[in-house]
Amino acid sequence: MRIDVVSIFPEYLAPLELSLIGKARQDGILDLRVHDLRAFTTDRHRTVDDTPYGGGAGMVMKPEPWAQALESIAADRPEGSGRPVLIVPSPAGERFTQALAYELAEQEHLAFACGRYEGIDERVIEWSREHFDVRPVSLGDYVLNGGEVAVLAMVEAIGRLLPGVVGNPESLVEESHSDGLLEYPVYTKPSVWREREVPAVLLSGNHGRIAQWRRHEQFRRTAERRPDLLEAFDAGKLPRADRTEL
Numbered sequence: 001m002r003i004d005v006v007s008i009f010p011e012y013l014a015p016l017e018l019s020l021i022g023k024a025r026q027d028g029i030l031d032l033r034v035h036d037l038r039a040f041t042t043d044r045h046r047t048v049d050d051t052p053y054g055g056g057a058g059m060v061m062k063p064e065p066w067a068q069a070l071e072s073i074a075a076d077r078p079e080g081s082g083r084p085v086l087i088v089p090s091p092a093g094e095r096f097t098q099a100l101a102y103e104l105a106e107q108e109h110l111a112f113a114c115g116r117y118e119g120i121d122e123r124v125i126e127w128s129r130e131h132f133d134v135r136p137v138s139l140g141d142y143v144l145n146g147g148e149v150a151v152l153a154m155v156e157a158i159g160r161l162l163p164g165v166v167g168n169p170e171s172l173v174e175e176s177h178s179d180g181l182l183e184y185p186v187y188t189k190p191s192v193w194r195e196r197e198v199p200a201v202l203l204s205g206n207h208g209r210i211a212q213w214r215r216h217e218q219f220r221r222t223a224e225r226r227p228d229l230l231e232a233f234d235a236g237k238l239p240r241a242d243r244t245e246l
C-alpha cells in the first residue's frame, strides 16, 4: 500500500517510523511518504493561510498550495492503481470505525490532507474529486488543532490490518469491535496479585467454558459501557469489520 501525507508539520508524523508501522515500511509492505505543504508554495514567505471570507476568527488554508501538492501526488501514483482515496481528517467528517479501517486497508493508494487553522478552503475538497475519492473523516466529536494526530491514529489502525504487519493475524480477530462487541478482560501471571485472583474459569483448562465466559464478558462490558454498540449488534447490523480474512 502507498500512503501520502501532506502537512505543514511533517515532523508530527515521525512516530510512523517506529514499531510495527516502521517495520512495515522497511519491509516494503507500506510505502509511506510525508510531504511539507510549504514545499508547494511560491511566495517568499511560503504562505499557506489567509483570512476567511465572510469574516470570523482564525485563518483558512489557501487553496493553491493544496492543489499543487495533491496534483503531484495524483500524478505520481503507483502503476495500475485506481483512483487514490483522499482522507481529510475533520470534525465534520464521517466517523472513523474499525469497519472503515478494513475498507481503507483494501485500497492501493491513500492520501491524507492534514488541515490546520480553521480548515482548508472548501473548493479544494470539491476540486480534489477530479483526482481522488474524497472522504472527510472524523476520529470523534472533539476538536484538534490539526489533522496530524488523527492521521497517526488512522494510519496505525489501517496499517496493522495489512497482511504481514502484525505477527499473528489471529490477534486481529479477538479484539474490540472485530465482532461488533467490546473485548473481554485479559489476565496474565501471577495468578494472585496484590490479593486479587484471576477468574478461576481461566485456570480451569476447560476451553468451552472459557470461551463462554469470555463471550459473556463481552456482552456484559458492551451493555455497561457502549449500549449503542449492543443495539447495533442485536439488530444484526454487524460492522464490515466482522470478518477475519483481508
Ligand SMILES: O=C(OCc1ccccc1)c1cn[nH]c1
Binding pocket: 089, 090, 091, 114, 115, 116, 117, 118, 119, 120, 137, 138, 139, 140, 141, 142, 143, 144, 145, 146, 147, 148, 150
Ligand atoms: O480536529 C480534527 O481534525 C483536525 C482539523 C481539521 C480541520 C480544521 C481543524 C482541525 C478532528 C476531530 N475529530 N476528527 C478530526
